[in-house]
Amino acid sequence: MTAGGTLDRRAVVAGLLQERRELLVVSALGSPSYDLMAAGDHDRNFYLWAAMGSAAMVGFGLAQAQPDRPVLVLTGDGEQLMGLGALATIALRRPPNLTIVVLDNGHYGETGMQPSHAGRGVELARLAEALDFPSAETITELQGVEPLRRRLHARAGLHLAVVKIEPRNWPRALPPRDGVFVKNRFRQALGHSPS
Amino acid sequence: MVSESEPGWQREVFDVLKAAGVRHVCYVPDAGHAAAIRLAEADPGIEAVVLTTEEEGIGYLAGAWLGGEGGALLMQSSGVGNCINTLALQPCIRFPLLMVVTMRGDWAEFNHWQNPMGQATEPVLKQMGVMTWRADAPAEVSPLLRGAATMAFEGDSACALLLGQRLIGEKEWVK
Numbered sequence: 366m367t368a369g370g371t372l373d374r375r376a377v378v379a380g381l382l383q384e385r386r387e388l389l390v391v392s393a394l395g396s397p398s399y400d401l402m403a404a405g406d407h408d409r410n411f412y413l414w415a416a417m418g419s420a421a422m423v424g425f426g427l428a429q430a431q432p433d434r435p436v437l438v439l440t441g442d443g444e445q446l447m448g449l450g451a452l453a454t455i456a457l458r459r460p461p462n463l464t465i466v467v468l469d470n471g472h473y474g475e476t477g478m479q480p481s482h483a484g485r486g487v488e489l490a491r492l493a494e495a496l497d498f499p500s501a502e503t504i505t506e507l508q509g510v511e512p513l514r515r516r517l518h519a520r521a522g523l524h525l526a527v528v529k530i531e532p533r534n535w536p537r538a539l540p541p542r543d544g545v546f547v548k549n550r551f552r553q554a555l556g557h558s559p560s
Numbered sequence: 561m562v563s564e565s566e567p568g569w570q571r572e573v574f575d576v577l578k579a580a581g582v583r584h585v586c587y588v589p590d591a592g593h594a595a596a597i598r599l600a601e602a603d604p605g606i607e608a609v610v611l612t613t614e615e616e617g618i619g620y621l622a623g624a625w626l627g628g629e630g631g632a633l634l635m636q637s638s639g640v641g642n643c644i645n646t647l648a649l650q651p652c653i654r655f656p657l658l659m660v661v662t663m664r665g666d667w668a669e670f671n672h673w674q675n676p677m678g679q680a681t682e683p684v685l686k687q688m689g690v691m692t693w694r695a696d697a698p699a700e701v702s703p704l705l706r707g708a709a710t711m712a713f714e715g716d717s718a719c720a721l722l723l724g725q726r727l728i729g730e731k732e733w734v735k
């Protein structure tokens with residue numbers, strides 16, 4: 366058991382967003398939203414700034430409404446731990462186009478790097494397996510990112526990947542905080558007009 | 561399979577949601593929602609999603625709306641307490657959030673452990689910016705829910721219909 370890992374979170378997220386094509390991305394409050402912004406703002410990014418524990422559910426609802434597009438949820442270990450029940454809810458439906466990536470630094474980085482349950486031995490990939498996710502994995506090497514990227518574009522099945530990242534806070538890359546703007550921009554990119 | 565004791569207004573809840581174009585019905589079960597849950601689960605045009613806790617439904621409906629589809633969330637009044645922090649999503653993103661809430665701790669409540677949250681349900685919803693209506697008689701359910709759905713979907717608003725215990729009836733306790 367280790368608290369987090371050694372990977373550079375910004376390199377992991379930038380790698381996942383290569384050649385993104387139809388990809389829709391939802392990021393959790395705090396560091397994952399900064400990582401997504403740092404990789405480049407995009408019409409089909411949706412950044413959360415609150416509602417801790419909800420990122421996977423937002424991605425789930427989106428995946429159900431957009432079955433022909435791959436949906437990626439970027440979240441933190443602390444954020445996903447607050448929404449453990451959501452993993453059970455999602456496991457029942459197994460949306461094939463949904464991939465949940467937990468950027469696991471073993472800590473609550475945003476609030477001062479306090480060790481999290483994940484850093485104290487709770488393994489989220491094993492939990493997903495116990496919940497009967499069709500697949501779950503833990504990635505500790507950067508080489509694991511490209512196969513994960515390909516897999517999510519294939520929409521080949523609900524998947525949870527825990528990526529072991531270095532417990533270190535990067536300079537914040539702040540995404541837009543106007544949620545109405547980001548929502549309308551996202552929906553317009555999918556062909557829906559504002560009401 | 562409709563149970564003998566299932567009152568007509570229960571089915572009307574489903575009919576109004578369906579007529580409002582709801583594509584997703586999220587719920588944590590409550591007896592008062594039994595008909596709507598059963599009909600939603602059986603309807604191939606509706607994704608019925610059972611939740612482990614009510615706030616999951618708010619994230620889900622926000623995501624479905626990002627993807628272009630609307631839905632509704634069914635819960636008991638105690639579930640409103642679980643939702644408080646996550647309700648912030650609605651004013652921050654502005655998306656249609658239609659909730660139907662069966663009340664406990666409201667009238668003729670046998671289990672007083674339901675009373676604190678039951679009494680706080682409507683004020684808490686209002687404090688979080690949710691518009692609320694109450695149905696206490698069967699004839700009120702369909703028009704009030706129709707109006708709430710109009711305001712949710714036409715105004716990208718958070719709207720909740722509370723189904724009072726006088727409507728639902730006293731829970732029979734076998735002692």
Ligand SMILES: Cc1ncc(C[n+]2csc(CCOP(=O)(O)OP(=O)(O)O)c2C)c(N)n1
Pocket residue numbers: 394395396397415417440441442443444445468470472473474475476481645
């Ligand atoms: C309900 C709630 N509780 C606590 C917080 C404070 N908070 C903000 S981010 C965060 C944890 C972030 O940890 P993690 O998801 O692991 O991300 P990291 O920054 O470590 O990458 C916490 C506890 C909050 N925003 N909401």
